[in-house]
Amino acid sequence: MASAVLLLFFWSYIKAQKFLSVILSLVGLGISIWLFSAVYDGGMLVTQSGNWSAPFGISFVADTFAVTMVLLAAIAGFAVSVFATVSMNKARLQFGFFPMLHFLIMGLQGAFLTGDIFNLYVWFEVIIISSFVLITIGGKKAQLEGAIKYVALNLLASIFFLIGIAFLYGLTGSLNMADLALKVQEIENKGLINVTASLFLVAFGIKSAVFPLYFWLPASYHTPPPAVAAIFGGLLTKVGVYAMVRTFTLIFVGDDFLSLVLSVMAALTILSGALGAMVHQHLGKIFGYLIICHIGFMMAGIGMMTELAIVGTVFYLVHDIIVKTNLFMVSGIILKINGTQNIKELGGMYKNYPLLSLLLAIPLFSLVGIPPLSGFWAKLFFIQGGLESGEYILITFIVLGSFLTLWVIAKVWVEVFWKKGVNLPKKAIGRYFHELRQREKWVLLLPIVFLSIISLYIGLGAENIISLSQRIASELMNPAAYIENVMSQNQIEL
């Protein structure tokens, strides 16, 4: 059944058509919803590929965490797919933008669902290579420069990941994550396991762009077209966070030193991200640094390692995927309207597009976490989780990061929306927003409306998301059920 989701995305590269892409994304979304509700109501689903029972074959495990991520990725993928039909130019579409988008999403879905550490590596390869192609499509100089840094550093991460896997295999003789969880417990030489864990930490740390490993993100996120940046901003770093949560709650558990390292890294990640966002004038870069800052929040939750803090991390993941995807689409709209993303040059949006401004305000203020919008709730859990485990310094950084985010977004709001607009020289960005046909305008705006509504729901209907996050967190903190489900011989056939 998991493979059904995957196979679907396999097809899509054959016919790179806008229409097909949107329809397939929609189908993917439908399947994700189905999968989500099946798991939510009926509990964890496990597929053993090729019918080799665990730990010998490759398992795919759909627990609540995995299917939630799958659902979020499908939502983001659908929104970007629609957005791209108008925002991307023709040449890029001809050279495989849509297939790559679907490959990327396939890679993500695979990474979320796999229950095998080497298979995870393989999905990471898919993600890297397809995102690399997505960054380079178009081949402008800035794009290539960003892409080189992106791919070089991410391959470095892959190497560390691979070395880590090799060590783990050497120590346990297994690659199945549930099996690893069992065997790692039994190993006497904890020191070696801990060293291996630090390899994983660095590998996933690069992926999720934490301090001091985040360099690829600011170097590359502002270069590709907005639709690409949207899917990157929403999902790429989050898969690293996902992997981190997964491995550090399942395989490498109960390592206090690791938690300390994670906490320190989290604090500095929040700081670096917020400081970077303060410095830059380019919307893409500002949002890129804010991603780093907020990855720090999620890391803080992992570092605290209490159930409450994990609830915060999961909630924040849910919120962040939706809002960051939306944010880069917002910057795409701003680019379409004004021809620039430099906040010093921008202005007058509020005067010229008052209703649109109000719409764009939703993701912006959700991001800040103006209560009761979606960014707010997770902070409650982080702060309370921090109080529980006595990590006062981390709380200070979370408060500081929240404040600086507020400050940066308020500044963006003033510069882009309030400030008097000047007549900018016309640039060759394709058709400006006002030159588009009415239908096309709506196609651009609808994904933003769609994601904004979801954001509002996450904020105002927080009860549902919180109970979902609580369920995920308790599953993660008590992995026995996960292990048992995967290892039990009577598999669920679908």
Place this chain on the structure above:
Amino acid sequence: MIFAVISGLISAAILPIFSRFKKDLVPKLYPFIPLGIFIYLASFLQHVVSEGAQFWSYSWIPSFGINLDFRLDGLSLLFGLMITGIGALVFFYTSYYLKEDKYLDRFYGYLSMFMAAMLGLVLSDNLISLFIFWELTSISSFFLIGYKNEDDSSQKSALTALGVTGFGGLVLLAGLIWIGHVGGTFSYTELLNSSEILQNHQSYIWIVILVFVGAFTKSAQFPFHFWLPGAMKAPTPVSTYLHSATMVKAGIYLLARFTPLLGGTDIWNWTLIIVGGFTMLYAAIHSLFRTDLKSILAYSTISALGILVFLLGIGTEDALLGAGIFILTHALYKATLFLITGIIDHETGTREVTSLAGLQKIMKPVALAGYLAALSSAGVPFLLGFISKEVMYEASFHFGSWAILLTAALVITKIILFVAGFWVGIKPFTGSLPEEHKSAKMPSPLLWVPPVLLASLSLIFGALPWLLDGLMQSVFTSMLPEAPEIHLAVWHGFNWILGLSLITLAVGLVLYYTLKPSKKLIENVKTFDRIAPIQLMENIAMSFQGFAEKWTGFFQNGFLRNYVITILLFLTVLAGYRLYDGVDIHLDWNQISQITPSEFLVVILMVTSIIFALVTKTRTGVIVALGIIGLANCLFFLYYSAPDLAMTQFSIDILLVLLFMLVLFQLPKNRSFSTRKIRYRDGLLSLMFGSLIAILALEVFEAPSYSEVSDYYAENAYILAKGKNVVNVILVDFRGIDTMVETVVLVIAAIGVFSLLNLNLNPKSKD
């Protein structure tokens, strides 16, 4: 009740749609929202007075103990009535004041949102929902201050206000969660029972500090006061409503609310006395140096807020009662003064107190309101200001050994506020009318009725204070559960307090006639601007920005090489430390000595080519050396009886070398950018990283391992999977998905290369 709270939010939300069709109706309809809620709240007055607090509960996020619980007791009722009552008047006032404004509908949207937020704030029983509304007031204030959004100084003021109050809000959030964490619940009513636990908890002091920062930023206490004068950039109705009568009192509300919970300790009382006392004097003196009516009012507001904090700090029965009465007194007279300032501005086009005089000839009712408000502010008998002043003096006068100092501070503040009130409420209307203002007209009733109403309330309550007994009694009880019964009266007999009142009035009157507002005065204090808090904050912000630039520039320096180095260094230090810390490194030399001569030879070959790759200056040399390393790897595979792997590796290696050669011929000449020092550094790092991995690999190799999975593969490859080569079976069957996906990776790579080669967008072409 919930409808009363969120109706403002709803009406703000539907406004963009509503105003599209019936824009003209907005100013006509919206004022009735606060009016309706005012009547609704007033209907509870009798209940609250006779039965105590009323409760409503709406479930929201029960799984985390966050609900929309509302608690209507004396304190929240007083605030609720002020918010909706003054709100209704301001809404009516605005409909004329900003009649010509293009975006009047937006303005009402923000105002309604603010009103709802403020109501929610004072009615919330749940600490988290209190915070949510708290932040919403900051945000709506941001939008209202920046209402004239194209104006530079409006933008700046809005940002400053949001910065200060937003920062305070987040700090407060931490404090509130901490309270909930220690007390075990977010419900204020339940927490009231655990005030002992809170006060004796080791983190009490931190909680208090966090709450103070939240309250002081919101209520503009020194040194966070500077955002408030800037906030006067907002249109006058906003200044009236947010920045004098309601929002800035949210901090006061919070302190009053938490008095029974956290108050009564030395740190609580003395911090409030010192901060409030300093703020009231500092701001009062500042107000004398201003000539813009709104600036004078801004500073006198800060000073009044200081008085309130000061009274809450004293914390005795008289002080708390005084605070309760003064909250109402100040709201009534200050709102009046702001509203008439708006009228004067509207009709004459200036707010310079120096050029204003004699306006009573033109606008009698406005002048009347101004006189009453000024007299109330001065504390003249038969106005509400007198009652509150008497109680205040009573409080400070009986405060132990510090009484004289504190009373003196209070009296001086009051004298100065007397003058400031007269400047705004009396000076513009008396004397002879200057030529330039002869053309001013009597404003519309929508403008003058609200201040007159408020001013007459000051008079009614001042002359007949027993009218307030019920409300003030329940306000008093909210702050002090065992409050004695009160009876407000104008006449307390001849005593010291009356003497102080008389002194205040006499000195104030003398000062008013001797000290004239002038621009020269402000020149005199310019020299102190360097050390003013706003300047200090700006400096801190600037240096923080500088720090941000340095930090970002240091790490994100643009060189891929540096990024790789940082990452390697981090990993080496981290893993090295863990290795050193947790693993006893022991190498089994026996195994190493088992190396055969041929293997040794291959190793020598590898090491030589590595060294060659490092020292050679040409790219070709490096490629060739790397190729040799790859081939040596093949040999290893061969030795360990994996001929098929060796073949694969062999062909890939050769192919890679050839490809590299082809590409290299296209590249420009090689140049070396790095100095000798950098090369040594890089070399050292590589060496460390390499040896780390090598040691790890050896250790892992040494460790006992499980072979369950590989045994299974070896046993079952033929039996179950019908394959003779175990490796192949693993690749295509046991772990077939891996292989399949890797194939996909290759396909993607191929597509990527294809599009990269074929699609070269012109750098200037469209995105």
